[in-house]
Amino acid sequence: MANKQAKKLYLLTGTDEAQISSAAERLVEELLGPNPDPFVCDIIQEGDTGANHETLRTLVRSIMSPPFMGEHKTVWLKHSSAFASEGDAKANDPLAVALRELSALIQAGLPDYLTLILDGPNCDGRKALYKACSAQGEVRVFARPDLSRPRGHDEMTAILQQAAQLKGVQLPPPVCEYLLDVLGGDSAAIDSELEKIICYIGGTDKEVTLADVQQVCVGRGEEQSWAVAEALGQRDLQKSLAVADSLVSQSKNPDQTARSLIMSAAGFFRQSLRILVFIHENRLATPTALKLYLEALPAEKKSKNRREITGMHPYRVMKLAEQAERYSPHEMIQAIRILRDALWQTVSSSTAAAVALENALLQIIGWQQCRR
Known part of the structure; x- marks a missing residue:
């Protein structure tokens, strides 16, 4: 009653x-x-x-x-x-x-x-x-957390921790941070991700480690970043626009997805710049030479951070280096600025995030293709 x-x-x-x-x-x-x-x-x-x-x-x-x-x-x-x-x-x-x-x-x-x-x-x-x-x-x-705003990360963290507590699971800070990246602001996916973790570790009384979570949880944000990077890396305007349109139109939150894609695109160019600098600093002539260099690195010199060049898979770094060669350093810097301005436009004006993303891609790839 x-x-x-x-x-x-x-x-x-x-x-x-x-x-x-x-x-x-x-x-x-x-x-x-x-x-x-x-x-x-x-x-x-x-x-x-x-x-x-x-x-x-x-x-x-x-x-x-x-x-x-x-x-x-x-x-x-x-x-x-x-x-x-x-x-x-x-x-x-x-x-x-x-x-x-x-x-x-x-x-x-x-x-x-x-x-x-x-x-x-x-x-x-x-x-x-x-x-x-x-x-x-x-x-x-x-309210659905908006990860493009400063408070969005804290709000999503609180939602995740509350859901874990209700299931009797303790999430250490590194695990929580990784899951936030996996979820990409999608609170609807929290329950299924926690259930996967509980099943994998064998119950709520077991310790949750980052290694466990990385085995069973792969994020939408990571998949989206990969799709955007592939299209940008090929310097293919039509494919880039098609990928962006597909991901945004299928999303439950198109504006947030479009902003996330803008940030992913900027991440691609920042990573490409870092790879070019790494190649220059280590006097490597080709992407293949970069792959061989990373494969030969002693274990103690390899980073445990998957976002660092020495922590990434050598083949993946080689492919990124091949894509980076399609842009000059000046073009990469200009692309980052364009994407920065596009992201700011989505929060400071009435321009839809999808429109800002499309305009940015047109400026980065379309303008460059017209020059060629």
Whole structure:
């Protein structure tokens, strides 16, 4: 049964759908236990067609219907996608009208026998439903971390550590940092990555090491970086634009993905510059000579950091060196500046990140190809 001290209304919303859903499920378990009795908990969820006004009509009917057994019941609108369709006060779309009716019902006060839980993304804080829930109950907002901003890293770290704690897993700082790189801001992937780690190490009571995690967790960010580097390394404008468009269009967060690709592209040129400097400092004539040099390095001179040239696989460094030869040092420096300006444009203006990325690629490769 529900705790009599609990609030009667909860709205869980924001921009991070994964966090919202997870928090709602924990809340229901906290209030009703792991397996809620269907006689005291009415779960209302959208069908395959997604948000529609009939689902909200069903919700309203359930709210107004006294409990079948006992003196109290909980109604849960589970993982709704309807909130973004609220519109303005004059919107006459059936879904918008149904949302306004729900807002009015909540604002008027819920029956004493009821606890209402609503969860779903994008409930606008300026509109009636959010305001009604805030006035009559508790609103919990979950924002998707934006890793392009200074606080984004700390926010994602907190989300990851909380999820690990709930599963009974301790993540040492190096493991946490590696997982943040793997996740690339995608909180929806946290649960599956933690489950993979737990299965691999043999339980939550085992120590989690960086080596273990590197064996089973490969990040989307790393895959994206590889795809971008390959296209840029070939100095192929058409392929670079196609790769960028494919990755952005398939993303749940296109703006964040586009910004990540801008940073990956800048990383490619920075790494290429470092390789050229390394070749010059060690008086190596060709990429093949670089590969042989790295293979012959004594173990004590090899870095444990996979981002350092001496810590990377010699063949991978050779391929990067071959790609780097397609650009002059001046062109690389200019490319880094263009990408820096593109990233700044995404946070200081209304320009879409995907547009800024495309323009940067056109400037870096298109302009150079026109000169040739």
